[in-house]
Amino acid sequence: MNLLENATPAQREAITHHDGALMILAGAGSGKTLVITSRIARLIHDGVPPRNILAITFTNKAAAEMKERMETLLGRTSAWISTFHSMCARILRAHADRLGFTRDFIIYDTDDTRSCIKSLIKKTGLDSASFNPRVFAGIISRAKRDAITPDDFAACAYGPVEKAAAELYPQYEQALHSNNCMDFDDLLLMCRRLLRENSDILQKYADRFRYISVDEFQDTNPIQYMLARLLACKHKNICVVGDPDQTIYTWRGATLQNIFDFEKDFPGAKVIRLEQNFRSTKNILRAASELIKHNVMRKEKTLITDNPEGDEITVMESGDEQDEADNVARFIRDCVDGGCAHHDIAVLFRVNAQSRALEESMLHHNIPYTIVGTVAFYRRKEIKDILAYLRLAVNRDDAVSFTRAVNTPPRGMGRVTLGRISDIASREGVTVMDVLAGKSKESPLSKRQKQSANAFCGIIEKIRAMHDKPVTDIVMEAVRLSGYQRRLEDGRDDRADDRIANMDELINAAAEYGRQNEEATLQDFLEQVALVSDTDRWDEKADRVTLMTLHSAKGLEFPVVIICGLEEGLLPHMLSMESPDQIEEERRLCFVGMTRAMKRLALTYARRRAVSGRYHDRMPSRFLNEIPADAVDIRKTAAGEPDKTDGELDDDPGGFSGDLGFKGGDYVQHEHFGPGRIMSLQKRGRLTHARIFFEEAGERTVVLQYANLKREEGW
DNA sequence: GCCGTATAATTTTTT
DNA sequence: ATTATACGGC
Numbered sequence: 062m063n064l065l066e067n068a069t070p071a072q073r074e075a076i077t078h079h080d081g082a083l084m085i086l087a088g089a090g091s092g093k094t095l096v097i098t099s100r101i102a103r104l105i106h107d108g109v110p111p112r113n114i115l116a117i118t119f120t121n122k123a124a125a126e127m128k129e130r131m132e133t134l135l136g137r138t139s140a141w142i143s144t145f146h147s148m149c150a151r152i153l154r155a156h157a158d159r160l161g162f163t164r165d166f167i168i169y170d171t172d173d174t175r176s177c178i179k180s181l182i183k184k185t186g187l188d189s190a191s192f193n194p195r196v197f198a199g200i201i202s203r204a205k206r207d208a209i210t211p212d213d214f215a216a217c218a219y220g221p222v223e224k225a226a227a228e229l230y231p232q233y234e235q236a237l238h239s240n241n242c243m244d245f246d247d248l249l250l251m252c253r254r255l256l257r258e259n260s261d262i263l264q265k266y267a268d269r270f271r272y273i274s275v276d277e278f279q280d281t282n283p284i285q286y287m288l289a290r291l292l293a294c295k296h297k298n299i300c301v302v303g304d305p306d307q308t309i310y311t312w313r314g315a316t317l318q319n320i321f322d323f324e325k326d327f328p329g330a331k332v333i334r335l336e337q338n339f340r341s342t343k344n345i346l347r348a349a350s351e352l353i354k355h356n357v358m359r360k361e362k363t364l365i366t367d368n369p370e371g372d373e374i375t376v377m378e379s380g381d382e383q384d385e386a387d388n389v390a391r392f393i394r395d396c397v398d399g400g401c402a403h404h405d406i407a408v409l410f411r412v413n414a415q416s417r418a419l420e421e422s423m424l425h426h427n428i429p430y431t432i433v434g435t436v437a438f439y440r441r442k443e444i445k446d447i448l449a450y451l452r453l454a455v456n457r458d459d460a461v462s463f464t465r466a467v468n469t470p471p472r473g474m475g476r477v478t479l480g481r482i483s484d485i486a487s488r489e490g491v492t493v494m495d496v497l498a499g500k501s502k503e504s505p506l507s508k509r510q511k512q513s514a515n516a517f518c519g520i521i522e523k524i525r526a527m528h529d530k531p532v533t534d535i536v537m538e539a540v541r542l543s544g545y546q547r548r549l550e551d552g553r554d555d556r557a558d559d560r561i562a563n564m565d566e567l568i569n570a571a572a573e574y575g576r577q578n579e580e581a582t583l584q585d586f587l588e589q590v591a592l593v594s595d596t597d598r599w600d601e602k603a604d605r606v607t608l609m610t611l612h613s614a615k616g617l618e619f620p621v622v623i624i625c626g627l628e629e630g631l632l633p634h635m636l637s638m639e640s641p642d643q644i645e646e647e648r649r650l651c652f653v654g655m656t657r658a659m660k661r662l663a664l665t666y667a668r669r670r671a672v673s674g675r676y677h678d679r680m681p682s683r684f685l686n687e688i689p690a691d692a693v694d695i696r697k698t699a700a701g702e703p704d705k706t707d708g709e710l711d712d713d714p715g716g717f718s719g720d721l722g723f724k725g726g727d728y729v730q731h732e733h734f735g736p737g738r739i740m741s742l743q744k745r746g747r748l749t750h751a752r753i754f755f756e757e758a759g760e761r762t763v764v765l766q767y768a769n770l771k772r773e774e775g776w
Numbered sequence: 777g778c779c780g781t782a783t784a785a786t787t788t789t790t791t
Numbered sequence: 792a793t794t795a796t797a798c799g800g801c
Contacts, residue, residue: 120791146791171790245791312789412788417792442793468778475778507777592791612789634788650789 068099075333076100079107082293082327083300084278084320088364089349089656090340090618093302097274098127100300102134104272114140115270115292119277121147121593123616141270145285146245146592149252152266153243159259160251162241165456165584168591169237169244172440173461174198177240180464180483181232192225200226201233205246206282206314208253239492241458249284256291267295277616278303278323282314290326297327305360306353309612309650311642338364338656340618342371345662348692349655355687356645357726358740358754373694375663376685381676382415382626385667386422389623392663393428393606396621403429405620407607409654411632415625416608423606433609439590443545443560444567448590450539454524455584457494460486466521467497470548472513474506481505494518532586536571540564611654622658624651627666627682641725641740642752651684664693723751723765728773731755736773 065073072092075085076099087093097116105111118124121144128142141148154164169177178201179194200223204214211231218227237243243251256263273293275281278301281289293299305317324330338346346366353359375392379385393406408419408430416432423430439448449466452459460483468474474482485503486493495501497514506514520542527535540546546564549557574586607619611632626632633647655662666681723729727739737755751765 144791248791309789310791313791414787471779473778477777610789631788636788646789 065099068096069335069337071333071335071337072096075335076103078300078331078333079104080298082297082323082330084323084330084332085300085302085335086332086362087302087304087335088338088362089304089307089653090338090346090366091335091364092339093304093335094123094127094276094616096335097276097300097302098130098134101140101272101274102131105135105138105140109272111135111138111140113269113271115148115273116140116142117145117148117273117275117289118142119280119616120144123276144592145281145288146248147588149248149288150588150592152252152262153248153255156255156259156262159262160255161238162243162251163456165241167240167242167452167456167459167462168248168588169242169461170440170591171198171245172445173242174202174244176461176464177236177242178229178233180460181229181236183480184483184487185228185232192222196222197226197229201230202244202246203314204230205250206284208250208284208287236460239458240460241456242461246284249282249288253284253288253291256288263291263294266292271296272298272300274300274302276302277307279305279308279317279320280310280313280315281319283316283319284314286319286322299327306356306362306649307615307653309615309646309653311646334362336362336364338366339368340659341366341656342368342660344371344373344692345655345658348374348662348688349652351689351692352648352655352684352687353652356648357738358642358645360756372661374688374692375661376693376695377663377665378681378696379665379667381667381669382418382671383422385625385665386418387426388665389419389625389663390422390426390428392623393621394426396661401621403604403606406623407609407614407617407619407621407657408623408625409609409611409614409657410625411611411634411650412626413610415631419608419625423608429603429605430608431603431605433607433613439593441560441563443549443563446545447536447539447543447564447567448587450521450524450543451536451583452587453494453521454528454535454539455587457521458492460493463493466543467517470544472517474510474513478505478510494521528583532575532581532583533568533572535583536568536586540568611650614657615653618657618659620659621661621663622654623663623665624654625665626670627651627664627685628670628679629682630677630679631670632682632684645740648684648687651682664688723770729753730771730773 065076068076072095075083075096078100085093085096087096101114101116104114116124116127118127124142124144124147128138131138131140131142143151150168153160153162153166157164157166175194175198178197182192182194182197211227211234214230215227218224237247256266270292273289275289280303289299289301301320301323303320305320308315308317324332341349343366346364346368350364377385377388377392379388389408393403393408396406397403410416410419420430420432439445446465446469449462449469452462453466456462464479467479482493482496482505485501485505486496489496489501489503491501496504497506498518499506499511499514504511523542524535524539527538546561549560571586574589575581578585611624624632630638632651633644637643637647664685666679666685668679669676670679671677723739725739728736729739730736731753735755737753740752740754751770
């Protein structure tokens with residue numbers, strides 16, 4: 062095979078690794094995707110049946126790409142290539158009965174979860190003014206991804222908010238169960254439970270998956286790692302690939318602990334480092350490397366490249382965000398005039414709100430563009446409204462979809478009546494649809510309401526009866542039956558045209574999905590909709606400039622990258638400025654953005670920016686000062702401002718205060734944990750808590766006064 | 777009791 | 792700009 066032809070020795074070693082655990086620490090741009098794909102292709106080439114292979118990717122898009130590559134190499138494949146969430150959904154559907162669900166369960170997204178919790182708050186009689194569903198959703202989600210049960214949570218709950226959360230958590234679980242629904246965390250958690258409690262099922266999958274690989278391992282959470290370990294328990298052929306410097310999802314529960322644990326959980330695991338970068342110019346790589354060196358909580362790693370030196374990095378100062386967007390447009394123009402295609406260019410930013418000014422500027426300058434993932438398509442109101450009908454047809458128990466669909470458009474059953482319906486349903490132990498259909502003992506409905514209730518039940522039944530028809534037909538029928546379109550057409554919604562276009566787009570998406578998956582059911586389509594992100598819908602072949610968040614850019618590369626909004630408060634983000642850990646994650650995010658660039662990189666900031674309508678003066682990001690000055694070319698466009706670029710901002714990594722002679726960034730030696738480096742110090746009364754990154758033991762918090770730390774020279 | 781309109785409030789990143 | 796709540800008309 063020619064897979065090895067151009068490979069470096071390290072890559073070659075990874076590709077040819079057969080049995081036993083393997084961890085690949087792959088620096089940015091080191092060709093890791095190629096390596097894992099090649100390794101799997103080689104396994105298959107050497108006689109491993111594809112059905113014995115499981116490859117976990119971070120996004121559905123990455124899964125689709127890998128599948129495509131495999132199919133060009135080997136033809137149609139029966140290997141499982143998917144995200145953790147999709148894999149879990151698939152396993153759970155096959156065995157839902159063991160957990161008391163049916164295979165038709167619906168997957169709740171964050172909004173659904175919030176509505177569900179909101180109605181529980183109301184039902185429980187908690188003061189809904191002071192308790193925000195979002196906060197509880199966050200607390201419960203955090204508990205779930207650390208595998209903390211409602212009982213455990215209640216035992217440790219402290220303070221009014223946690224106490225309330227402890228009350229809501231089991232109710233939420235109960236509601237999900239009786240709605241026959243699972244949220245994103247459940248997919249992982251329930252799957253783990255299924256495998257742990259049913260040894261026959263675990264056996265089946267552990268037998269089947271002889272070779273397992275997990276991509277973007279640095280961004281997996283504890284449950285995901287537990288799942289991977291469970292599935293690998295028989296053959297122990299698990300290959301994880303990751304780069305600690307690219308951890309950008311700790312807010313979603315990702316933890317580097319997984320990387321530290323791996324070698325302990327799989328003794329004798331081979332560790333391979335890929336440190337040669339094939340993507341970026343020397344200049345870009347050097348700048349990114351210097352930046353990431355400012356992270357304290359990090360193992361030193363040096364990326365090298367044979368690529369040419371390349372152009373200097375352009376740093377642009379602008380007056381405000383419009384000015385910035387214009388400068389970006391001009392920069393793009395220059396690139397295009399220099400022979401660059403639009404699809405070679407990406408504009409990256411920290412928050413979705415930044416896309417608006419950029420979009421206007423693209424329109425104004427006539428530059429073709431696509432925005433990835435602003436208001437995710439499937440989360441738009443009109444789309445969710447139609448989906449609610451479809452979901453209800455698949456699963457009558459889904460109370461959240463019921464609440465959404467039943468009065469969209471209005472059917473004469475308002476807040477009060479719906480509250481009564483919900484009360485009766487829980488009192489009699491039936492579903493809300495049953496109450497509506499008059500199957501309960503009590504009914505709160507007036508004669509007139511009964512009529513429209515019947516009409517509504519009829520609509521749902523009609524959609525349900527179409528279950529063996531093509532998905533497109535079902536979606537079209539749902540749009541028609543709901544009366545939604547008609548209402549938009551007469552109504553005075555000034556964005557009616559947009560909404561109608563979006564519903565057409567939904568029908569197109571269903572058609573496209575139906576074409577690619579001929580056997581697909583409505584339920585499959587709904588699952589796809591729940592798990593597929595906007596990035597997955599991104600069409601990279603079109604000749605357009607791509608606008609997206611730094612998070613969405615993970616795993617991608619572009620010849621030209623422009624990162625906007627390098628300002629204190631935006632990158633690093635204001636909400637991440639409280640703790641050094643979070644600042645480091647912001648720095649990694651910036652690092653990820655910079656290392657997407659192959660040839661040209663531009664970084665921009667504005668002196669003023671509107672934040673929710675009000676203009677604020679801004680300071681250039683500290684990250685700009687962490688990039689070597691000789692790697693950049695600074696351009697200022699708007700005149701009349703005093704010079705303030707470098708120099709003025711001092712380079713203080715967090716401004717830690719010293720204590721017992723220790724300060725942030727110091728290298729230390731601990732009796733048990735060995736060598737480490739202090740990330741942060743926090744005074745707690747008389748004592749000082751030190752957050753320390755240990756080379757062997759990972760992140761720990763120790764009390765400085767008791768820890769008996771010794772000074773070290775550095776690693 | 778329902779529904780539409782006005783007013784207030786609010787945005788990090790996403791499977 | 793979109794979305795949650797409040798209020799008044801029906």
